[in-house]
Amino acid sequence: MSTPIYNRVALIGLGLIASSMFWAMKRGGLVGTVTGYARSEDTRNTARDIGLCDEIYDTASEAVKDADLVVLCVPVGVMGAVAAEIAPALKEGATITDVGSVKREVIDAVGPHLPGNVHFIPGHPLAGTEHSGPRSGFAELFDNRFTLLVPVEGSDPKATATLRALWEGMGAKVEEMDPDHHDLVLAVTSHAPHLIAYTMVGVADDLRRVTDSEVIKYSAAGFRDFTRIAASDPTMWRDVFLNNKDATLEILGRFTEELFALQRAIRTGDGDHLYDYFTRTRAIRRGIIEAGQDTDAPDFGRSKVKT
Amino acid sequence: MSTPIYNRVALIGLGLIASSMFWAMKRGGLVGTVTGYARSEDTRNTARDIGLCDEIYDTASEAVKDADLVVLCVPVGVMGAVAAEIAPALKEGATITDVGSVKREVIDAVGPHLPGNVHFIPGHPLAGTEHSGPRSGFAELFDNRFTLLVPVEGSDPKATATLRALWEGMGAKVEEMDPDHHDLVLAVTSHAPHLIAYTMVGVADDLRRVTDSEVIKYSAAGFRDFTRIAASDPTMWRDVFLNNKDATLEILGRFTEELFALQRAIRTGDGDHLYDYFTRTRAIRRGIIEAGQDTDAPDFGRSKVKT
Numbered sequence: 170m171s172t173p174i175y176n177r178v179a180l181i182g183l184g185l186i187a188s189s190m191f192w193a194m195k196r197g198g199l200v201g202t203v204t205g206y207a208r209s210e211d212t213r214n215t216a217r218d219i220g221l222c223d224e225i226y227d228t229a230s231e232a233v234k235d236a237d238l239v240v241l242c243v244p245v246g247v248m249g250a251v252a253a254e255i256a257p258a259l260k261e262g263a264t265i266t267d268v269g270s271v272k273r274e275v276i277d278a279v280g281p282h283l284p285g286n287v288h289f290i291p292g293h294p295l296a297g298t299e300h301s302g303p304r305s306g307f308a309e310l311f312d313n314r315f316t317l318l319v320p321v322e323g324s325d326p327k328a329t330a331t332l333r334a335l336w337e338g339m340g341a342k343v344e345e346m347d348p349d350h351h352d353l354v355l356a357v358t359s360h361a362p363h364l365i366a367y368t369m370v371g372v373a374d375d376l377r378r379v380t381d382s383e384v385i386k387y388s389a390a391g392f393r394d395f396t397r398i399a400a401s402d403p404t405m406w407r408d409v410f411l412n413n414k415d416a417t418l419e420i421l422g423r424f425t426e427e428l429f430a431l432q433r434a435i436r437t438g439d440g441d442h443l444y445d446y447f448t449r450t451r452a453i454r455r456g457i458i459e460a461g462q463d464t465d466a467p468d469f470g471r472s473k474v475k476t
Numbered sequence: 477m478s479t480p481i482y483n484r485v486a487l488i489g490l491g492l493i494a495s496s497m498f499w500a501m502k503r504g505g506l507v508g509t510v511t512g513y514a515r516s517e518d519t520r521n522t523a524r525d526i527g528l529c530d531e532i533y534d535t536a537s538e539a540v541k542d543a544d545l546v547v548l549c550v551p552v553g554v555m556g557a558v559a560a561e562i563a564p565a566l567k568e569g570a571t572i573t574d575v576g577s578v579k580r581e582v583i584d585a586v587g588p589h590l591p592g593n594v595h596f597i598p599g600h601p602l603a604g605t606e607h608s609g610p611r612s613g614f615a616e617l618f619d620n621r622f623t624l625l626v627p628v629e630g631s632d633p634k635a636t637a638t639l640r641a642l643w644e645g646m647g648a649k650v651e652e653m654d655p656d657h658h659d660l661v662l663a664v665t666s667h668a669p670h671l672i673a674y675t676m677v678g679v680a681d682d683l684r685r686v687t688d689s690e691v692i693k694y695s696a697a698g699f700r701d702f703t704r705i706a707a708s709d710p711t712m713w714r715d716v717f718l719n720n721k722d723a724t725l726e727i728l729g730r731f732t733e734e735l736f737a738l739q740r741a742i743r744t745g746d747g748d749h750l751y752d753y754f755t756r757t758r759a760i761r762r763g764i765i766e767a768g769q770d771t772d773a774p775d776f777g778r779s780k781v782k783t
Contacts, residue, residue: 295696296697299761300774314696315694354686357683357686358680359698361679365672366701367753367757368735369669372734374759374760376664379664381760383665384760385763385769386767386769387622387662390604390666391665394673394701395672395701397701398701400757403750403751403754403755403758406754407750410742411750417742421739423683424675424676424679425735427682431675432725432728435718435725440714440715440718443718444714446674447714450674450677450678450703450707454703454707456688457695460693462692462700463695463696463778467605467606469776469778470778
């Protein structure tokens with residue numbers, strides 16, 4: 170076996186991302202020992218049952234002891250509190266990273282708690298599924314997906330390069346980005362789409378004249394695509410919106426403006442406006458497929474869903 | 477071979493739905509001869525090249541001659557003109573159906589042109605993909621999907637039963653529905669979601685501070701789900717919105733109301749409202765999976781997309 174990238178890695182929080190990281194690190198033989206901690210005893214017991222992590226601890230401080238890399242995999246809203254808790258137990262020279270979907274607020278919440286002798290390199294793997302919890306992870310989650318690293322002022326380039334090597338070993342393409350730009354880009358590619366999907370599903374669930382049973386039966390006409398992302402973890406997403414407020418509201422403002430323009434075209438019968446708009450949006454889909462970020466199989470390849 | 481359900485079937489318009497019907501009818505050995513017509517010479521030539529339909533005609537009137545079943549598979553906006561054109565050539569006792577996504581306007585546009593000696597039974601298969609054109613069809617498209625039949629006043633129950641048998645033979649589950657209720661249900665499960673997806677993709681394409689290249693690269697964080705339905709046929713969708721104006725605008729109005737409530741919760745930091753909303757929407761996803769209308773595989777089963 171080649172030299173591990175990190176001898177000891179601590180995963181704090183054991184949901185979809187942490188469990189996928191564990192299996193991806195093991196698949197690649199990338200690290201030595203992986204320790205884990207989750208706040209819920211149930212989750213810790215599940216982890217022990219399924220062999221998730223080499224060692225599971227009952228406190229975060231024990232889990233991070235002697236770790237060369239600590240990965241915060243908890244909802245964005247509790248990153249600061251977790252950082253405060255583990256700070257005194259961190260090993261000198263350790264790298265601290267996170268996987269939160271928002272970067273500016275996480276940096277502001279975590280940074281001040283960390284001692285000067287560790288490297289803080291925030292990160293965000295752009296990968297996930299609508300499933301959550303310790304059983305939902307799998308080694309391939311990051312393959313061919315992007316992970317964004319968001320070094321802060323004073324981040325050591327060598328420590329950043331090592332973290333990059335770990336993500337690349339887990340299959341990801343790695344890029345660096347400034348935190349504010351990250352939060353805006355993610356508001357477009359992730360946060361606004363999730364809120365819109367949640368909204369559409371909520372509306373369908375709340376109509377008097379159309380029953381839930383009808384919505385479910387006839388969902389293959391388009392609606393079901395929205396229900397997948399609207400089935401994502403509620404705690405995680407509550408925290409994302411509360412912590413990326415400005416960028417999300419900016420994009421939603423633009424969205425509403427465009428939606429009103431299209432509603433007006435419908436109301437006034439402006440078919441040319443609609444046709445031109447719908448033609449333009451096809452190009453982005455082609456770009457995504459050419460970039461290997463989605464399948465070209467019709468209907469995501471799921472057309473043959475069985476009963 | 478058992479007795480065919482119809483001896484002669486004419487498909488008018490040769491896109492995704494017509495071509496899938498052809499392959500599904502052939503798979504089941506359900507009918508005798510299938511004739512076809514498309515307005516574009518290119519499409520007719522493609523159909524001849526790939527063996528789509530037993531006979532391709534250069535006019536719609538020739539294609540429907542002697543047909544026991546005529547299926548209008550053209551955009552909703554031209555259904556009336558096509559009906560007017562073929563009406564004189566229809567065989568006495570033939571059944572005329574369509575596959576349009578809107579029913580009230582199609583009934584009003586087509587009905588008046590048809591002679592009294594044919595059976596008009598509007599229909600709508602709730603199935604499709606983001607691909608279009610004569611090459612996009614496949615026999616399994618309707619398997620386990622719903623087709624809604626919308627009989628009009630005076631529709632012959634026997635003729636309806638025969639059409640139902642054909643759709644069931646093609647794999648579909650068939651239900652009957654009133655046209656106005658159809659248009660409202662579809663506004664929820666299909667038309668509003670499509671307009672919202674088109675809007676979100678249009679917004680992302682039109683931002684100054686985030687490039688198209690960034691949107692494409694980082695689309696796996698949620699956005700790409702929207703791009704699939706926003707890649708659907710522009711002509712078809714323009715016509716859907718223009719012909720189901722009231723129901724679509726009603727649902728979009730409700731959508732905007734909810735979206736504003738959620739935006740307000742974000743702005744004021746009302747995490748409980750967000751959490752409760754996001755928890756409620758998970759149940760609909762479970763219902764859709766239990767009803768066999770979508771896959772439970774994480775990420776629609778496409779997580780292992782290759783470059």
